[in-house]
Amino acid sequence: MMKVGSDMKEGCKYGTHRVIEPVGVLPQAAIKIDNEMTIYDNEILIDVKALNIDSASFTQLKGMSNNDPLIIEEKIIEIVESRGKMQNTVTGSGGMLIGTVAAIGDKLKGTIDLNVGDEIATLVSLSLTPLRIKSINKIYMDIDRVLVTAQAILFESGIYAKLPKDMDESLALAALDVAGAPAQTAKLVKPGDTVLILGASGKSGMLCCYEAMKRVGPCGKVIGAVIDETSKEQLKSLDLCHDYIVGDAKDSMKVYTDLVRITNGQECDLAINCVNVSDTEMSTILPVRDGGIAYFFSMATSFTKATLGAEGVGKDVTMIMGNGYTKGHAEITLSELRENKKLRELYEKIYVSH
Numbered sequence: 030m031m032k033v034g035s036d037m038k039e040g041c042k043y044g045t046h047r048v049i050e051p052v053g054v055l056p057q058a059a060i061k062i063d064n065e066m067t068i069y070d071n072e073i074l075i076d077v078k079a080l081n082i083d084s085a086s087f088t089q090l091k092g093m094s095n096n097d098p099l100i101i102e103e104k105i106i107e108i109v110e111s112r113g114k115m116q117n118t119v120t121g122s123g124g125m126l127i128g129t130v131a132a133i134g135d136k137l138k139g140t141i142d143l144n145v146g147d148e149i150a151t152l153v154s155l156s157l158t159p160l161r162i163k164s165i166n167k168i169y170m171d172i173d174r175v176l177v178t179a180q181a182i183l184f185e186s187g188i189y190a191k192l193p194k195d196m197d198e199s200l201a202l203a204a205l206d207v208a209g210a211p212a213q214t215a216k217l218v219k220p221g222d223t224v225l226i227l228g229a230s231g232k233s234g235m236l237c238c239y240e241a242m243k244r245v246g247p248c249g250k251v252i253g254a255v256i257d258e259t260s261k262e263q264l265k266s267l268d269l270c271h272d273y274i275v276g277d278a279k280d281s282m283k284v285y286t287d288l289v290r291i292t293n294g295q296e297c298d299l300a301i302n303c304v305n306v307s308d309t310e311m312s313t314i315l316p317v318r319d320g321g322i323a324y325f326f327s328m329a330t331s332f333t334k335a336t337l338g339a340e341g342v343g344k345d346v347t348m349i350m351g352n353g354y355t356k357g358h359a360e361i362t363l364s365e366l367r368e369n370k371k372l373r374e375l376y377e378k379i380y381v382s383h
Contacts, residue, residue, distance in 0.1 A: 037135050040069030044184035047159055049113070056114070056184075057157035064113035064159040064182075070136040071185035073143065077128040078198075080155065080175040081206040084231070084305035085328035086117035086124065087173040093119075098168045105175065109162050116156035122328040123155030124173070126181060127192065127202050137185065148198065150205045151181070152188040152359060172203070172380055190359040196366065200373075203380035204362050207233035209351060210303060210326040211240040211365060212358035217299055217322060217349075218244035223292055225316055227278050228303035229253030229270060230260035233326060237301050238269035239365055239372060252291055254278055254312075267371050278304050281311035288316040302327045310335040311342070319345045326351035 040046045046069060048054060049061040056062050068074045082090070082105075094100035109115055115123050130147045143149070151158065159182040167176040183189060190205055192198050210233040218224055224241045228234040230253070241251045253270035255261050261273045274287040288297060296318035302309060307329045314323045314335065323346050325335065335348055366373040 037068065037070040039136075040071045040134075040185070042071065042185045044157065044159075044186070047113075047182070047184075055157070056159075057116075057154065059157075060112065062113040062157075062159055064109070064161045066159075066161055066180045066182070068132055068134050068182065070134040072134045073130060073137065073183040073187075074132040075126070075128040075149070075151070075181045075183060076131045077126050077160070077177055077179040077181050079128075079202060080115060080124055080126050080177055080179075081202055082115070082124040082155075082173045082175060083120075083122045083206070083328050084173055084233075086120045086122045088305045088329075089117060089119050091170065096170065098170060101168060101170075102165045105165065106162060109160055114156060114158055114160050120328055121156065123158070125153070125155060125202075125206055126151050126158070127198060128181065131180070143189075143191075148192040149189045150192060150202060151183055152190055152205065152208065152354060153183070154353065158182065158187075174199075174202075188354060193363055196363070197377070197381045199381045200366070200377055201363065203232060203376055204236070204366055205359055207236065207326075208358040208362040209353035209355060210301070211236035212355045212361040213324065213326070213349075213351065214240040214301060215244065215361055216355065217301075217324060218249075219298070220244065220246035221248045222298040223250045223252070223295065225252045225254060225274075225284075225288055225297045225300040226270075226303060227254040227284070227300065227309060227313060228305065228327070229273075230255045230264055231303055231305065234303040235264070235267070235269060235372060235375075236362060236365055237303060237326075238264065239369055240361075241301075242269060250292070252288060252297070254284060263375075267369075267375065269372075278309045278312050279306070281309075281315050284312040285315045297321065299324065302330065305329060307331065308334070311338045314339045314344050314346060314348070315342060317344065317346045320347075322347045322349060324349045324351060
């Protein structure tokens with residue numbers, strides 16, 4: 030599938046040389062990109078082991094397929110063949126991958142800390158990553174993971190992490206998939222803050238809770254919003270929150286009234302949205318005080334619903350659309366699993382025991 034030679038073509042740092050249509054956009058915004066596995070001089074070729082489809086995308090795929098793995102497999106193949114990348118046509122999101130470095134472009138040799146044979150996780154979205162799937166070998170419906178025989182391209186600007194030696198690759202994949210959320214939480218939470226985390230019992234939510242608990246100090250409060258009592262009890266067993274809201278995150282008035290009841294009439298300083306379903310924008314904005322922050326990590330977020338919804342209720346809040354990258358995010362997230370034995374054991378139970 031791959032050709033390597035001294036006549037490698039020169040590529041753009043940001044991968045625009047791979048864009049087929051529309052002309053002039055970057056690969057993430059493109060409808061179709063070139064997924065030929067002949068690498069340019071500034072690209073890295075990866076033999077892919079597994080795709081971690083982002084939660085919002087996989088939830089949508091399960092919903093449209095009635096939870097049938099065969100239909101999901103067909104849909105993934107269809108998307109990749111038509112777009113040259115794994116980008117959900119409804120959510121626009123992708124996920125990330127793990128694999129082994131198969132080749133390095135001439136321009137990059139000696140300039141990066143990678144060698145052929147290194148195992149890495151890409152920390153850029155599949156929605157911009159050239160991908161060619163030979164076969165889908167297994168789909169893990171409960172953890173959004175797809176085992177594949179495939180190859181992918183990482184651009185010169187693409188970020189990655191070498192898989193750590195002290196943990197199973199499946200555990201590292203699960204954590205690195207959402208690394209941006211806890212790392213951004215570490216930057217945003219201040220001592221004394223009241224923090225609301227929606228989707229607190231999910232993969233990104235638990236890591237955000239742990240990071241927030243570290244940062245708020247003795248005068249702060251972390252409140253986890255979860256779907257049911259089972260999720261609440263799981264968080265309680267891990268000591269990841271001070272208090273809890275149980276119910277549908279789409280019910281913004283319930284989330285709001287429960288929060289002000291817990292806080293004796295006060296609104297929160299920061300709300301972090303980690304859910305994987307749509308229509309939770311106002312449950313994130315409404316509980317935040319004027320001058321506070323609403324941080325949307327969820328890929329199911331609608332910019333229009335968030336901005337016009339905030340305007341409609343007269344909320345002067347800073348809204349941040351979650352960036353999956355912030356400096357040091359991989360190290361921060363992996364360190365959390367090393368620091369918290371109970372959290373790591375739960376992640377191993379969920380993501381490694383398959």
